[in-house]
Amino acid sequence: MLLSPKYLTEARQRLSDAVTNKTLPALLATWSDLNWVITQWIPCLLGLVVSLDMVDTNVARSIYHLLRGICEGLGLAFANQEIRPLLQQIIDNGNHLEGEEEESKNKSNPPLCSSCHPPRFTPLPLPAVLMSRARMLPALLNGFLVLHPLKDVVDFVKAKFIGICVGELNWRPSDLDCMVFATKILWY
């Protein structure tokens, strides 16, 4: 049963007010269905994003559209407060986990002396966390940021391109592919 646009607008406004008044946590504690969106459904969708093959552009686009629909449906204020951090967490933690992973790898396998052993040229697969955070970029851009004013989107794209190119926060040039894909499908 659909609510009329009037009530949907009213509901979004009230959620937005709850964000402004900082009463959202209390509201979520008693509102299991809204809580379900951020504890069950969005994480499940983000799991899909992370496991997606980028070649599947139609499937990828559909999931980003779904994410966008959820953010739009529940209102931008709520999405900013509750949904964006879930995406951002994967993007930020990729960096964090990768640091830990490399550290533990160095502990267990101390670096080999290059004079004794020939250098290894076999390319190693990227750590999964790096892949996942790169795959999350198109989702953040197309599923969430696209709802924001054009200037914000352009600023994010510019900053991220530069950040990846200069290797900021351990981003790698190979992650540019995901960023290119994200901008190619922007607004579609």
Place this chain on the structure above:
Amino acid sequence: MIQQLIDDKDEIVREAVARNLALLVSYVDDHEKVTQFLDILVRLVQDEHPTVLTACQNVLLPVFMIWASAGDSFLDKVILHSTQELAKKIKSKDTGTILAREGSLEEDAVRVESVLKMLHFSLKHIISYIFRKGQSSFFSAECHRQHPICQQSILSTVCERSRWLACEREGRRELRGFDAPQPQIPNRGEAEAK
């Protein structure tokens, strides 16, 4: 029988399946059958013929959503279940060579697309459901009067949607340019009076 007719070569039959299933759903009390109906719905959503898809989108899906949301754990049984199915299919696509089942990859790809399509169509129903389930203080009293879901309200949705579909097919001028009607749910008072 309905499940067999989904694969009928004639699109009129498949369209009739969608509309009649909507009618059938409204008479079913056992909400444990939700996954069976969901499976048929997803299969109909992947139909390539526009009339079948329109019937599915404008009649079956709204009715199914109203019916399913009246049962327990609608979000878990319908929405999360579908999303988890997507995850499994996408994973089985990645490990397709290991599974090595003939034709399964293509089937999985079609299924992924139709489940996604179904979720897209359902999104406005999901958002409405979540807001309806919000705290009573969250909405004005007028909105809360729209809550009761009864068999009569589901049936009226089926009739109204089917009528809209028939008019649309005949291309009646007065309906052109309008979107599918919003289901009109009688207020509690009206429903009881009837």
